[in-house]
Amino acid sequence: AQSVTQPDIHITVSEGASLELRCNYSYGATPYLFWYVQSPGQGLQLLLKYFSGDTLVQGIKGFEAEFKRSQSSFNLRKPSVHWSDAAEYFCAVATPSGGSYIPTFGRGTSLIVHP
Amino acid sequence: DTGVSQDPRHKITKRGQNVTFRCDPISEHNRLYWYRQTLGQGPEFLTYFQNEAQLEKSRLLSDRFSAERPKGSFSTLEIQRTEQGDSAMYLCASSSLAGYNEQFFGPGTRLTVL
Numbered sequence: 001a002q003s004v005t006q007p008d009i010h011i012t013v014s015e016g017a018s019l020e021l022r023c024n025y026s027y028g029a030t031p032y033l034f035w036y037v038q039s040p041g042q043g044l045q046l047l048l049k050y051f052s053g054d055t056l057v058q059g060i061k062g063f064e065a066e067f068k069r070s071q072s073s074f075n076l077r078k079p080s081v082h083w084s085d086a087a088e089y090f091c092a093v094a095t096p097s098g099g100s101y102i103p104t105f106g107r108g109t110s111l112i113v114h115p
Numbered sequence: 116d117t118g119v120s121q122d123p124r125h126k127i128t129k130r131g132q133n134v135t136f137r138c139d140p141i142s143e144h145n146r147l148y149w150y151r152q153t154l155g156q157g158p159e160f161l162t163y164f165q166n167e168a169q170l171e172k173s174r175l176l177s178d179r180f181s182a183e184r185p186k187g188s189f190s191t192l193e194i195q196r197t198e199q200g201d202s203a204m205y206l207c208a209s210s211s212l213a214g215y216n217e218q219f220f221g222p223g224t225r226l227t228v229l
Contacts, residue, residue, distance in 0.1 A: 004157075043119065043206070043220035044158070090157045097163075098170045100146055102214050104155025 002027040002093045004106035012112040013081050021076040021109050023091030029086070031078075032094040032101060033074040035065055038108075039087045050074065086113040117141070119221035121207050127227045128197055135193045136224045140209030147190050148218060149182055150206040151175065158206055164190060165212075197228045 005024045013019055025031055032051050036044040048059025055067040064074045074091060088110050091102035118141045129133050140147045148164050150158035152159055161180070162172045166187035176182075179197075184190040205224050206219040 009155075030212050041222060043222050044208075045220070046217055069153070086159075097155075098165070099212070100165070100170075101165065101208065102148075102160050102163070102171065103158075105159070105219075 002031070002095060002104050004093050004104055006089075006091055006092050006106035006109050008109045010110045010112060011105070012114060012115045015083050016080050019076075019078045019081045019085070019111070021089050023074045023076065023092075023106060024072050025074060025091070025093045026072065027093050027095075031074075032096075033065075034092040034094065035059065035063070035074075035076045035093065035102060036088065036090045036105075037061075037087050044090065047076070051106070060070060081111075081113055083113045083115065086111055119207055119209050119219055121205075121221040121224050123224055124222065126225075127229065129198060129229050130199060132197055133193065134197060134226060135191050136171045136176045136205055136207075136226075137189060137191050138209075138221060140188045140207070141219055142188075143211060144209035145187070145212045145221075146216065146218075147184055148208040148210070149190070149192050150208065150222070152204040152206055153202075161163030161192075187206045194226075197226075199228050202226055202228045 018112045034049045037049040088108045093108045094101035094103040122137045141145045148163040149161040152158040164184040179195045182192045204223040208225045210216040210218045
């Protein structure tokens with residue numbers, strides 16, 4: 001069975017600083033990988049996804065992630081964090097099911113942004 | 116695009132009572148998913164529908180849980196004889212049949228069982 005590990009429960013950065021959120025996955029086949037963001041009172045929003053091809057994936061809101069098969073990682077990065085980026089971030093690995101994809105989520109990393 | 120909506124947003128109930136939640140997906144979406152999210156954890160898949168057919172159920176979906184999507188539009192999730200361990204956020208998502216089937220999530224229903 002697939003699993004996702006987000007080793008950092010909380011990350012604190014200063015506004016304008018760079019950000020990297022870690023994600024490691026366990027999955028036997030080629031993974032489908034995702035990053036979602038969840039703000040208080042809001043639904044989860046997809047930031048980016050990786051299915052195949054270029055291992056550096058660009059997403060919304062200036063985020064990017066790099067798939068590294070040798071390290072089983074899919075870390076999320078942003079060069080300059082804004083205060084509005086403070087939220088909960090979830091990494092997920094998905095397996096196909098009946099034509100759809102069922103994601104398995106990590107426990108999340110809470111991003112705190114200091115002014 | 117009105118997005119996925121869920122009702123109610125909050126529900127407080129006493130142990131042993133039954134509760135029902137409703138999810139209205141994005142209108143053209145054929146697939147609808149239910150997840151549960153407990154504090155400090157990521158969402159966990161419960162079940163999903165394609166139109167009115169329930170295609171997959173997680174082992175998390177005990178006999179006390181039942182989900183329906185009778186006309187292939189909105190869905191309901193019922194929990195019978197609630198237990199304190201059922202306290203969680205219940206999330207609904209929907210997706211189209213086309214392409215990658217990105218799931219769009221609703222704001223969730225927070226259940227507190229006293």
